[in-house]
Amino acid sequence: MAQYSRVAGSVALITLQNPPVNALSAAVRQGIVDTVERALRDPEVNSVVICGQNGKFCGGADIKEFGRQMSGPPLVPMIHAIEAGHKPMVAAIEGVALGGGLELALGCHYRIAHSKARLGLPEVSLGLLPAAGGSQRLPRLIGVPAALDLITTGRHVTAAEALKLGIVDQVTDHNTVDVAVKFVQSVAGQSMDSRRLSTRPCPSLPNLDAVFEGVMQRVRQSARGAIAPVACVQAVRAAATLPYPQGMEREKELMGTLFTSGQARALQYCFFAQRAVGKWSLPSGARWDTSKAMPISKAAVIGLGTMGRGITVALAQTGVSVVAVDTQERQLAEAKQAVSGMLERMAQKRGSAPPLGLVHYSNNLQAAADADLVIEAVFEDMALKESVFQQLSAICKPGTFLCTNTSGLDVDRLASHTRRPELVVGMHFFAPAHVMKLLEVVCGPRSSPEAVATAMQLGKKMGKVSVAVGNCPGFVGNRMLKPYVEQANFLLEEGATPELVDQVLEDFGFAMGVFRMSDLSGLDVGWRIRKADKLTDPSVPAGQPVRVRQGRRYSPLADLICEQGRFGQKTGQGWYHYDKPGGRVARSDPWLHSFLEEYRARHGLVARHIDHQEVLERCLYVLINEGFRILDDGIAAGPEDIDAIYVFGYGWPRHRGGPMFYASMVGLARVLERLEHYHQAHPDVPHLQPCRLLRRLVASGSPPVQRWREVIKRLHSQL
Numbered sequence: 272m273a274q275y276s277r278v279a280g281s282v283a284l285i286t287l288q289n290p291p292v293n294a295l296s297a298a299v300r301q302g303i304v305d306t307v308e309r310a311l312r313d314p315e316v317n318s319v320v321i322c323g324q325n326g327k328f329c330g331g332a333d334i335k336e337f338g339r340q341m342s343g344p345p346l347v348p349m350i351h352a353i354e355a356g357h358k359p360m361v362a363a364i365e366g367v368a369l370g371g372g373l374e375l376a377l378g379c380h381y382r383i384a385h386s387k388a389r390l391g392l393p394e395v396s397l398g399l400l401p402a403a404g405g406s407q408r409l410p411r412l413i414g415v416p417a418a419l420d421l422i423t424t425g426r427h428v429t430a431a432e433a434l435k436l437g438i439v440d441q442v443t444d445h446n447t448v449d450v451a452v453k454f455v456q457s458v459a460g461q462s463m464d465s466r467r468l469s470t471r472p473c474p475s476l477p478n479l480d481a482v483f484e485g486v487m488q489r490v491r492q493s494a495r496g497a498i499a500p501v502a503c504v505q506a507v508r509a510a511a512t513l514p515y516p517q518g519m520e521r522e523k524e525l526m527g528t529l530f531t532s533g534q535a536r537a538l539q540y541c542f543f544a545q546r547a548v549g550k551w552s553l554p555s556g557a558r559w560d561t562s563k564a565m566p567i568s569k570a571a572v573i574g575l576g577t578m579g580r581g582i583t584v585a586l587a588q589t590g591v592s593v594v595a596v597d598t599q600e601r602q603l604a605e606a607k608q609a610v611s612g613m614l615e616r617m618a619q620k621r622g623s624a625p626p627l628g629l630v631h632y633s634n635n636l637q638a639a640a641d642a643d644l645v646i647e648a649v650f651e652d653m654a655l656k657e658s659v660f661q662q663l664s665a666i667c668k669p670g671t672f673l674c675t676n677t678s679g680l681d682v683d684r685l686a687s688h689t690r691r692p693e694l695v696v697g698m699h700f701f702a703p704a705h706v707m708k709l710l711e712v713v714c715g716p717r718s719s720p721e722a723v724a725t726a727m728q729l730g731k732k733m734g735k736v737s738v739a740v741g742n743c744p745g746f747v748g749n750r751m752l753k754p755y756v757e758q759a760n761f762l763l764e765e766g767a768t769p770e771l772v773d774q775v776l777e778d779f780g781f782a783m784g785v786f787r788m789s790d791l792s793g794l795d796v797g798w799r800i801r802k803a804d805k806l807t808d809p810s811v812p813a814g815q816p817v818r819v820r821q822g823r824r825y826s827p828l829a830d831l832i833c834e835q836g837r838f839g840q841k842t843g844q845g846w847y848h849y850d851k852p853g854g855r856v857a858r859s860d861p862w863l864h865s866f867l868e869e870y871r872a873r874h875g876l877v878a879r880h881i882d883h884q885e886v887l888e889r890c891l892y893v894l895i896n897e898g899f900r901i902l903d904d905g906i907a908a909g910p911e912d913i914d915a916i917y918v919f920g921y922g923w924p925r926h927r928g929g930p931m932f933y934a935s936m937v938g939l940a941r942v943l944e945r946l947e948h949y950h951q952a953h954p955d956v957p958h959l960q961p962c963r964l965l966r967r968l969v970a971s972g973s974p975p976v977q978r979w980r981e982v983i984k985r986l987h988s989q990l
């Protein structure tokens with residue numbers, strides 16, 4: 272809806288009304304068309320201000336309408352009518368002007384923004400381009416390079432930057448609507464000819480072809496197969512080279528391809544998945560909207576290795592006072608320097624003072640006594656963690672939440688070492704913890720709703736996508752990663768190379784293939800876990816082949832690599848060769864290839880040709896299969912939780928929506944058929960055996976991913 276009122280005698284005030292962000296739904300568009308017509312017709316009105324209700328101008332098109340039959344007036348002629356209007360129109364921008372919201376403002380003759388407003392054309396992050404004239408008007412207003420930057424990245428700019436770029440004409444700290452009303456009166460009666468962006472030429476740019484070639488190359492490289500950023504460059508190029516009407520035709524044509532693409536569906540699914548995970552619920556019935564989060568003003572971090580340092584930085588950045596504890600003096604001193612350095616660098620980028628005063632250091636666990644929440648981040652060793660939890664339970668004030676940053680150990684077992692198991696939850700951060708967006712909040716069977724709500728809320732405050740998950744080895748992310756990595760190792764045994772496997776996964780869109788990723792994380796981490804699980808025990812029971820453990824196929828390849836002291840990037844050698852320890856450029860390693868050949872010969876394995884399809888299917892479908900098991904076990908509440916974890920924590924390409932969404936796009940019947948095929952070929956790999964939930968979903972007609980929760984609920988209620 273849009274409300275029409277008259278203010279200051281002769282100004283029509285049009286207020287968009289569609290909470291929470293005044294998205295341009297069919298009803299809002301109809302409201303704008305009607306009220307603009309009314310204002311242009313009304314002889315008492317000489318100028319118009321458009322604003323949004325509740326301090327938010329407009330969050331853009333209503334994304335929920337995208338999958339539906341189009342109804343209501345389209346945006347392009349609506350914005351054109353505003354621009355062509357003979358009375359001055361001013362956009363009074365408070366809160367946000369995003370996507371169609373900014374395009375609406377660009378159709379107005381002037382734009383006045385509140386200093387706290389944010390503006391942008393984020394359509395690219397939804398797999399689209401600004402196709403309500405934004406790709407044609409913005410370059411005409413601010414020039415090609417700046418428009419390319421905003422449109423291809425979708426980044427939001429502050430009002431101050433918008434003023435500098437020329438997107439807005441004025442920024443105010445006062446009531447934006449009042450300022451806009453006053454301003455529009457001052458220009459009433461003037462010709463608006465020069466203010467219509469569609470009639471302006473694009474500011475000329477020398478070496479136009481070279482500029483676009485360079486940008487296109489960069490965009491293609493960083494897009495990792497996403498098509499929208501490429502289409503955005505093509506649309507801006509049309510603005511720079513064609514008259515406006517033809518540019519609009521091109522914009523429409525490019526949008527036509529994007530709008531119905533699987534990538535746009537995937538990205539829009541991600542948008543809603545990111546928000547859905549905040550609305551968590553637990554098997555106990557505890558929910559996000561009925562559980563009270565406690566305020567955290569003082570936190571303690573125990574253990575100042577890489578993770579502990581990152582968590583300390585992330586907390587201080589959020590304004591939480593932190594006591595950072597490590598009992599080893601040397602580690603403490605190094606951490607102090609590293610944390611201060613990180614905070615200073617981040618502050619320099621922001622142009623603000625580093626929050627150094629918020630961090631205090633101690634070598635004594637006792638310093639955590641009065642913290643509201645403690646995050647344990649010591650070495651990944653159960654006995655050590657148990658001892659820390661025992662001590663914290665005795666030291667900390669009543670009510671302190673005790674959290675562990677374990678990446679997969681039993682949170683409930685740790686809770687059992689305290690006198691307050693209800694206050695224990697997992698907070699699994701991802702390295703580097705001050706950068707990575709994901710936080711798995713691990714709920715043990717005894718974790719209280721308040722403890723979960725508090726950890727989720729703190730994660731949100733830290734700018735994380737917090738996902739509540741159940742307690743099982745590896746939780747969600749690492750549990751799914753295990754069969755994926757295992758499959759990649761099997762492929763090496765059968766004839767593939769790390770280069771082939773990584774290439775296929777990177778072509779799919781992963782930021783890094785599995786072997787490059789393992790080299791980066793450090794191969795010794797998994798080795799230590801396998802040792803603890805007794806998988807690397809050299810005394811394999813007599814008569815048992817070396818490639819079998821606990822009755823299943825096992826590849827000792829990674830263990831053998833580690834035995835050579837090859838731990839990945841940090842040692843300069845792993846699955847690849849690096850020019851020095853800590854080097855980042857992975858190069859093919861002839862040693863590794865000979866090693867693989869010798870290994871195959873030793874075990875009587877004959878290398879065969881493995882095609883890209885097999886690599887992709889085996890690696891991805893086995894991971895997806897584990898995702899279904901996780902859903903079936905109730906470790907994740909829905910497919911959105913798993914997808915958010917993979918997109919925000921594991922480099923899964925966002926334009927593919929996450930593993931569970933991807934499975935639904937491929938077709939569940941197809942995934943099932945391929946898993947059956949590979950399981951038949953490798954009956955000694957239980958992870959390839961299609962899981963019960965996948966079979967049941969296929970049997971119930973492969974419903975779309977948005978309806979899986981219903982099937983899961985039905986299944987569980989039948990148990």
Ligand SMILES: C/C=C(\C)C(=O)SCCNC(=O)CCNC(=O)[C@H](O)C(C)(C)COP(=O)(O)OP(=O)(O)OC[C@H]1O[C@@H](n2cnc3c(N)ncnc32)[C@H](O)[C@@H]1OP(=O)(O)O
Nearest residue numbers: 291292294330331332333334335369370371393402403546
């Ligand atoms: C062609 C395409 C055109 C012309 C377009 O305009 S595409 C849309 C472009 N706009 C965007 O991409 C903006 C998307 N929204 C956001 O970035 C943020 O929501 C926000 C910055 C506007 C507000 O952020 P925040 O205050 O953190 O709130 P939430 O993100 O949690 O959102 C609150 C609820 O509003 C729903 N929402 C937000 N934007 C839209 C929208 N454009 N269409 C429909 N619904 C929207 C969001 O899903 C939240 O809903 P609930 O989870 O509360 O149900």
